[in-house]
Amino acid sequence: MKYCFGVDVGGTTVKLGLFTVEGELLDKWEIKTYTENEGERILPDVTKAIKEKIAEKKLAADEICGIGVGVPAPVDKNGAIERAANVGWKAKEIKKELEELTGYPCVIGNDANVAALGEMWKGAGEGEKDLIMVTLGTGVGGGIIIDGHPVVGAHGAGGEIGHITVRNDETETCGCGRKGCLEQYASATGLVRLTKRYFEKNAKNSILNKKEITAKEVFDAAKAGDEAALEITEEFGAYLGQALVNLAATVDPAVFVIGGGVSKAGDILLDIVRKYFYDHAFYGNQKTKILLATLGNDAGIYGAAKQVL
Structure with missing residues (x-):
């Protein structure tokens, strides 16, 4: 079985979900968003939360096909942003940083675009x-x-x-x-x-x-x-x-x-x-x-x- 993680970064909380590649939501949870010091803790906290879930569910590294992230800012084609005021980030290469922290492929998108993709996949727009x-x-x-x-x-x-x-x-x-x-x-x-x-x-x-x-x-x-x-x-x-x-x-x-x-x-x-x-x-x-x-x-x-x- 293959799995992936979905991460939705908000100003108050970060929502996380563990999915099968078919789109079944196996588990979801939240962590607090620490926006202090330009949000320096957010990506390390996300990494910790994902690694703990992998250990808890006894998943093998090769079963994880990647981590998707939605962030409250325009995102360029390299998975980088100029700023995300709600979470304290200034210019940040989110994809590069998170891949280095987790060791998994990461795909970063704007939160509104990502929510639309969710509704298309498994919501009101399914099909x-x-x-x-x-x-x-x-x-x-x-x-x-x-x-x-x-x-x-x-x-x-x-x-x-x-x-x-x-x-x-x-x-x-x-x-x-x-x-x-x-x-x-x-x-x-x-x-x-x-x-x-x-x-x-x-x-x-x-x-x-x-x-x-x-x-x-x-x-x-x-x-x-x-x-x-x-x-x-x-x-x-x-x-x-x-x-x-x-x-x-x-x-x-x-x-x-x-x-x-x-x-x-x-x-x-x-x-x-x-x-x-x-x-x-x-x-x-x-x-x-x-x-x-x-x-x-x-x-x-x-x-x-x-x-x-």
Whole structure:
């Protein structure tokens, strides 16, 4: 039997999984991410965790075909990054360092691309080779898979869906330094921004007037039929739908997979986005499916492992 490891490096924890090459998840666990001193402990800690698991499971060295890693940064073709602020890394040759530490072949990818690969392999996109994953969390992440391979691009910035411009009249600045990015409206923080702006202009009676506003509260209010919340989520859906329409015309995926914390809103989110998409999409994209991600927080380790294979 042959095995591989999938590693998803995040700002708080590193998630790890041991897989068979057929894609069966045999074990998963987490270790803390120590970001101090430019994240110097992260790769040695990952190495220790993997070697301990190999010993625990009594695996032979020649049974391990490699280690796949997803990291929160653009990754170049040599498995190196310029920086990954969330984990403290500056310029780092991750592939080279981890191969020296572990003695196994390593494949490094951007975490959003890797999560998309996971959903294609064993998640909502299983059976498809052309897929776009949109992750709606604190920000908006994305991964584009064409013919089974992630689109990395010339500078490692392929699939940065959150930074598609959807408004030209925006005055506030996105975290990336630009204005009018999708992330400013279709993330959890973006939905809160839309809600606050809505109530600055509208004095409507709403469930939301009495609550501390979160993305969950807005969708819960919309599910309860709250008129203001329905208008706000429609606006949210129009921005996201507009981005998907443009992506579909460019890439023509078989499926969009929507994940991240905001996707927990479920069917109401899908209904809003599908309505906008199918009303506005080019006729050649009308068969594109829009589905919710199914792997949750495990998408990263699945995709990381799939990179190796």
